[in-house]
Amino acid sequence: xxxxxxxxxxxxxxxxxxxxxxxxxxxRAFSLIGPNGSGKTTFLKCLLGTVIPDRGTLTLDGHDLLAxxxxxxxxxxxxxxxxxxxxxxxxxxxxxxxxxxxAGGGAPRRDTELIEAFDIEKIAQKPMRTLSGGTRQKVxxxxxxxxxxxxxxxxxxxxGLDPVSVEILxxxxxxxxxxxxxxxxxxxxxxxxxxxxxxxxxxxxxxxxFSRPLDELRAESGEEKLGRLxxxxxxxxxxxxxxxxxx
Amino acid sequence: MxxxxxxxxxxxxxxxRVAIAYTLFLLAAGFGLFNLGxxxxxxxxxxxxxxxMIVPLTSxxxxxxxxxxxxxxxxxxxxxPIRRHTLLLGQYLGVAAALGTAFFVxxxxxxxxxxxxxxxxxxxxxxxxxTLVFVAIAFLGAVSTRDKARGMGVALLLWxxxxxxxxxxxxxxxxxxxxxxxxxxxxxxxxxxPIDLARTFVLLQMDVSALMGMTGAVMxxxxxSGAGIAYTLGVLMAWISVPLTLALRAFxxxxx
Numbered sequence: 001x002x003x004x005x006x007x008x009x010x011x012x013x014x015x016x017x018x019x020x021x022x023x024x025x026x027x028r029a030f031s032l033i034g035p036n037g038s039g040k041t042t043f044l045k046c047l048l049g050t051v052i053p054d055r056g057t058l059t060l061d062g063h064d065l066l067a068x069x070x071x072x073x074x075x076x077x078x079x080x081x082x083x084x085x086x087x088x089x090x091x092x093x094x095x096x097x098x099x100x101x102x103a104g105g106g107a108p109r110r111d112t113e114l115i116e117a118f119d120i121e122k123i124a125q126k127p128m129r130t131l132s133g134g135t136r137q138k139v140x141x142x143x144x145x146x147x148x149x150x151x152x153x154x155x156x157x158x159x160g161l162d163p164v165s166v167e168i169l170x171x172x173x174x175x176x177x178x179x180x181x182x183x184x185x186x187x188x189x190x191x192x193x194x195x196x197x198x199x200x201x202x203x204x205x206x207x208x209x210f211s212r213p214l215d216e217l218r219a220e221s222g223e224e225k226l227g228r229l230x231x232x233x234x235x236x237x238x239x240x241x242x243x244x245x246x247x
Numbered sequence: 248m249x250x251x252x253x254x255x256x257x258x259x260x261x262x263x264r265v266a267i268a269y270t271l272f273l274l275a276a277g278f279g280l281f282n283l284g285x286x287x288x289x290x291x292x293x294x295x296x297x298x299x300m301i302v303p304l305t306s307x308x309x310x311x312x313x314x315x316x317x318x319x320x321x322x323x324x325x326x327x328p329i330r331r332h333t334l335l336l337g338q339y340l341g342v343a344a345a346l347g348t349a350f351f352v353x354x355x356x357x358x359x360x361x362x363x364x365x366x367x368x369x370x371x372x373x374x375x376x377x378t379l380v381f382v383a384i385a386f387l388g389a390v391s392t393r394d395k396a397r398g399m400g401v402a403l404l405l406w407x408x409x410x411x412x413x414x415x416x417x418x419x420x421x422x423x424x425x426x427x428x429x430x431x432x433x434x435x436x437x438x439x440x441p442i443d444l445a446r447t448f449v450l451l452q453m454d455v456s457a458l459m460g461m462t463g464a465v466m467x468x469x470x471x472s473g474a475g476i477a478y479t480l481g482v483l484m485a486w487i488s489v490p491l492t493l494a495l496r497a498f499x500x501x502x503x
Contacts, residue, residue, distance in 0.1 A: 045502070050503040051503065052501075069327075069329055072328045073327075079319065079322065084320055085255070085259035085317065085320060086259065086263065087262035092255060100248075100327050100328070100329050101328065103329075127262075
């Protein structure tokens with residue numbers, strides 16, 4: 001379980017996160033949703049250690065994520081834009097990250113399912129600069145899952161992938177969730193996430209507006225599609241900001 | 248742990264076009280200058296001039312571009328179980344080792360063939376030290392500047408300052424205060440520019456007082472060659488460790 005309490009982060013005068021508090025248990029898939037600039041990316045970056053919060057605590061199963069880099073060995077990250085050293089071969093990227101993970105005391109068990117599904121072996125000898133954007137995204141996805149992490153952070157995972165690859169990735173995420181992994185997602189193409197998401201985290205102005213199971217939201221609003229549901233919530237927020245937050 | 252980063256950064260850069268072009272340019276300059284004058288000492292002085300211009304420029308510009316181009320990858324690496332300190336130090340050592348290797352091959356080969364002297368060895372040492380200094384300065388500039396265009400501007404301005412403007416300023420100061428004894432002050436002022444330090448370091452080995460310039464001559468008179476060399480080397484070390492330490496400290500708290 002990931003627990004964040006009172007996380008605040010300002011960039012200059014802009015408050016990206018404001019006393020952000022949330023608990024995310026394992027075995028669920030949370031979609032981070034909110035208008036642009038609501039703090040989704042900042043929160044994920046705090047979790048990954050790439051942004052250092054001004055205040056607050058952040059733990060993974062009780063281990064402090066802000067104090068030392070070791071607990072990050074249990075998190076897999078797929079970035080939105082995967083840019084890699086131009087002249088390294090695909091295989092070398094995996095080698096390099098494996099060496100870093102092993103030294104950091106990461107899980108020894110490898111998960112090569114995605115590498116096989118995307119047929120990465122075939123391009124292992126190619127330099128990174130020769131790969132298309134979509135292929136680089138596949139490499140990023142493989143890197144995220146390779147170390148069999150307990151938590152998966154996927155930032156816009158489907159952007160740039162072809163439909164076949166999107167399906168492969170979705171299947172993989174679903175399978176991992178059922179194995180008890182905690183999944184965190186952001187995406188602008190909401191329909192892609194319908195089947196994966198179990199919970200919706202709704203952020204506004206750096207605060208958590210609500211965190212609720214998707215089924216519940218659907219039952220309440222009668223909307224089937226996640227995209228339309230979110231659009232409605234955002235509109236309601238805009239018109240009546242005093243709407244009672246859900247329990 | 249650091250070696251795991253250095254290895255791959257080195258392998259990436261050495262396979263790139265820039266490292267190869269840099270090596271070939273230095274090779275061409277080295278062989279060309281040795282064959283042009285005929286005199287080995289003249290060749291060494293010319294090579295020194297090229298080294299003092301090109302090494303800082305290449306180190307500053309290349310290290311800055313490398314940092315910004317690797318930004319997303321550095322971000323991905325910082326999300327792994329690795330300390331920020333290790334990550335940036337690994338990047339620094341990788342870039343410095345790659346440029347150092349290119350320099351060592353490009354200038355070392357001609358020197359090995361034409362001038363196997365202590366002066367030749369000193370030029371190699373000076374070039375390697377300048378590589379370490381200016382890659383460190385470039386990393387400090389790049390880590391503290393978020394915008395890539397501005398970061399490149401900073402790198403070029405720094406080169407302009409150290410390679411060209413500084414000597415002008417030094418000359419201006421010496422002329423303005425020519426009625427006062429400036430010798431000791433000149434030794435202090437030279438410490439403010441790693442390129443001048445490297446030049447003095449090499450020229451102290453040479454027997455060409457006419458080329459030594461004021462600081463070189465003064466340093467030999469006041470400190471003697473041995474102490475002069477120790478002084479220039481010591482200050483050059485500080486020029487490596489201080490910017491590097493500042494860069495590492497800034498990177499530790501940086502939001503990527």
